[in-house]
Amino acid sequence: MDQEYDAIILGTGLKECLVAGLLASVEGYKILHVDRNDYYGGESASLNLTQLHEKFAPEKAQDKAALTAKYGRWQDYNIDLVPKFMMGNGLLVRVLVRTGVHNYLQFRAAEGSYVQGKGGKIHKVPSNDKEALRSSLMGMFEKLRARSFFIFVQNFVETDPSTHGGYNLQRMPARDLYEKFGLAAETVEFIGHALALKTNERYLDEPAVDLVKAVRLYSDSMARFDTGSPYIYPLYGLGELPQGFARLSAVHGGTYMLAKSDVEVVYDEETGRACGAKSEGETAKAKFVVGDASYFPGKTQKVGQVVRALCLLSHPIPNVNDAESVQIIIPAAQCGRRHDVYVLGTSSAHNVCAKGRYFASVSTTVETNDPHRELEAGLRMLGPIDELFYNVTDVHAPLADGTADGAFISTGYDATTHFETTVRDVVDIYRRITGKELDLSKDDAAAANTSG
């Protein structure tokens, strides 16, 4: 470890591994990447059955025979700590293709996308003009109005004002755009929450262009792979993503050390800049240090809290056509909250649990002092639950951007069910470190000289 590197990265969460992979493959940096855990993924890891119990129910982890008898082989489980799906045309897919990391992984579509409507009824989410006409969510006249909204979104080209319907979408609030199309409250709810995937109502007062782009991302994602779903998900769980980007960094010379439980950042005594890391009596030096908030005590602030219930089931989630993978969104208004509640289901179809077993998660942004209760609307949907682990995590954000003190800190994982904010944070960290914009407008691997 007693060496000099261009960058030291602490924590192998998805964000840190993305930064490592990009700095190594695009910038050619010499990287040392260290984690205090003996597994990859940090806060965004996927844990096997043993690790899962060690983390959340250590008393049960001891009796391995009992766990095997109940759930099957421990190595057949890959349970996400931060369950999400990937948008088919989202930023993460672009980074995967641009870096060539998609070659290390396998993906399958996540089948179903549902939203809870009035009276607790669950509807399939319509994502384009044709589906809107068939949807059970709306009456006939509303269907026609929704259809014209979808056609508007479909024709939208940001650089071509003639497709903007005569509106200044940069200034017009999203709320007003809905009004122009005369959309009813329930339609607005599913478009905002199930298609644009907004977690709360604040977006209504923000520029309509963001809403249009978010809905467009959903429909473009639907179209991209022609699977009938906008979502994809990696086999063996999301924990494969950080591992994939770590491998990218390693094939470009990055050094990997796990299980360094005492690792900490070293700061220059005079300047206060982060200039290295030490563990087990050895010190590595670097120009700067990147990491998740847990490695930088005192340099971050709590900006929120997310509660996630990780549930093992013996049956698919009810009322969604026995889908082997599914997302159900419960809009905030449908459960008397300010933030939506998200239900995600996966299964052995994605190699995340043993055959015949299912995994479901329920998550939301914490609003009260009793976060577990905030998940009730989602947990009710699941039917009998074999085992439930609550994971309440504080979301920390850096106090400074790192340019002054050489400490580039990632923000914690929010409650969104996709990776758009995750990748945006990484792109931002990359810019703060290198001073360069990472161009993700093209995801053509041939356009970048970075494929491995």
Next chain:
Amino acid sequence: MASDGRGAAITQAKLVLLGDMGAGKSSLVLRFVKGQFHEYQESTIGAAFLTQTVCADDRTIKFEIWDTAGQERYHSLAPMYYRGAAAAIIVYDIQSQSSFARAKSWVRELQKQGNAALVMALAGNKCDMEEKREVEREEAEAYASENGLFFMETSAKEALNVTELFHEIAVKLPKAPTPTNGPGVVLTNQNRTPQKSQCC
């Protein structure tokens, strides 16, 4: 060329290499791949994996060969590395008992993954260095047969048994494709790397 009129389907097989630093994992791969693909001059740095096609009996196997990329050095090899592997070559250096001991621990690690269909090969590399031998052939042979591995001594330097090793693995791969979760989603329409098959 691959097309010989029989139209046999090409079977893709992920093959991973494991073993101590310096046992010769990368040189085995480069010897094997370079011997038949002169246009490929990639070094291991920057290469995610290399591919090579082998004909065994009436089948054509396209190996996707993964190197550890140095992640084994501090015991930090990601589980992703083994995922979906059809075959593994565990390499040690016949001049080093400690590398043989490390090879055994890699075998245990692989057995822990619980993939019953995995074809495992033990390769005692650098067998051209007979005068400095520390690991006797019989010792390794006995260990291999106890653990259901097949065993060969190789020399990447002298091109000894390298092609044979990969060919033997190809022969041993199960005929029936391992059950998978059906076709996945391909994130890009581009083919990975255009390959020419020079076997048959």
